[in-house]
Amino acid sequence: MPKDKLEIMTEGGQILGVILSEIRTAAVPGITTRDLDDLTRRLCLKYKVKPSFLGYQGYPGAICISLNDEVVHGIPNETVIASTDLISLDFGVFHEGYHVDAAFTFTFDDNDWAKQKLIKTAKDALYLAIDQISPGMKIGDIGYVIQHYVEQKGFGVVRSLVGHGVGKELHENPLIPNFGQKNTGTILKKGMTLAIEPMITNGDYEVYQESDGWTYKTCDHSLSSHYEHTIYIDDNNATILTVLPE
Ligand code: MF3
Ligand code: CO
Numbered sequence: 559m560p561k562d563k564l565e566i567m568t569e570g571g572q573i574l575g576v577i578l579s580e581i582r583t584a585a586v587p588g589i590t591t592r593d594l595d596d597l598t599r600r601l602c603l604k605y606k607v608k609p610s611f612l613g614y615q616g617y618p619g620a621i622c623i624s625l626n627d628e629v630v631h632g633i634p635n636e637t638v639i640a641s642t643d644l645i646s647l648d649f650g651v652f653h654e655g656y657h658v659d660a661a662f663t664f665t666f667d668d669n670d671w672a673k674q675k676l677i678k679t680a681k682d683a684l685y686l687a688i689d690q691i692s693p694g695m696k697i698g699d700i701g702y703v704i705q706h707y708v709e710q711k712g713f714g715v716v717r718s719l720v721g722h723g724v725g726k727e728l729h730e731n732p733l734i735p736n737f738g739q740k741n742t743g744t745i746l747k748k749g750m751t752l753a754i755e756p757m758i759t760n761g762d763y764e765v766y767q768e769s770d771g772w773t774y775k776t777c778d779h780s781l782s783s784h785y786e787h788t789i790y791i792d793d794n795n796a797t798i799l800t801v802l803p804e
Contacts, residue, residue, distance in 0.1 A: 563656060563725065564790055567751060567799050570607065570653035571788060574660055575801025577601045578649055581621070582803040587641040587666060591623040594647075595634030602651065610650030610657045610728050617772065622648040622661075629716060629757050629765050629774040629782040630661075641666050644673050646784045650728060657728045659753040660800035661786035673781065676760050679711045680783040683736075683756045688789055691796035693748045701738030704756045708736075714763035716782075719774065721755040724788055746791050751799070755786035 598620040602609045609620035624632035624646040648661035665673045683704045721734030732744040736756045761780025789796040
């Protein structure tokens with residue numbers, strides 16, 4: 559029997575997890591984001607996957623590395639990582655015809671309470687949303703849960719960037735906003751594979767795109783955290799396909 563989409567994307571999610579954890583280990587103060595991009599390319603060769611983002615609509619990196627007030631799509635460059643940075647790694651792999659996509663945020667200082675709370679809120683919002691998913695629910699139910707949780711913690715939910723279907727293409731329908739109303743939008747059906755990805759801020763939710771044509775930053779330069787998993791909608795719930803280092 560040939561492998562089906564679920565088996566292949568499960569494998570892709572495992573490989574993504576191995577690569578991301580090696581990148582996380584290498585991400586220490588003093589190295590550049592380009593060093594991490596170089597490592598990402600080497601690991602993709604080693605594990606025989608293609609980095610999904612490289613060349614996507616002309617994107618020049620193998621991974622997105624977004625620091626501090628950068629929300630997403632930071633391009634690896636000569637920037638040296640500092641011990642005080644808030645770092646988001648967003649990475650996708652293309653394995654046997656299918657993409658998987660995942661992201662997480664970390665710091666080097668477990669005692670930096672403000673940053674830890676921002677990180678934990680994005681992470682908890684993602685798992686809370688995934689935990690309550692079942693077929694028959696609607697897209698708006700996902701956004702409602704994320705928005706409600708994040709705003710109750712006092713943080714902002716980015717509106718202009720959203721989650722998405724993922725599979726043969728990196729970005730597929732439906733779009734999955736991280737805000738919204740219960741019982742609105744597309745119905746979730748068994749077999750769907752979705753990238754759920756709350757992007758939250760320690761301030762206003764407005765973002766702008768930098769002159770590099772990619773990097774999104776918060777308008778008020780508040781810090782931002784991003785968590786993302788690729789999930790599969792099953793008979794009664796959602797299965798997480800991607801693996802994150804923490
Ligand atoms: N994970 C990112 C997203 O879903 C993918 C970025 S594609 C890139 O938006 F080309 F910007 F890297
Ligand atoms: Co994504």
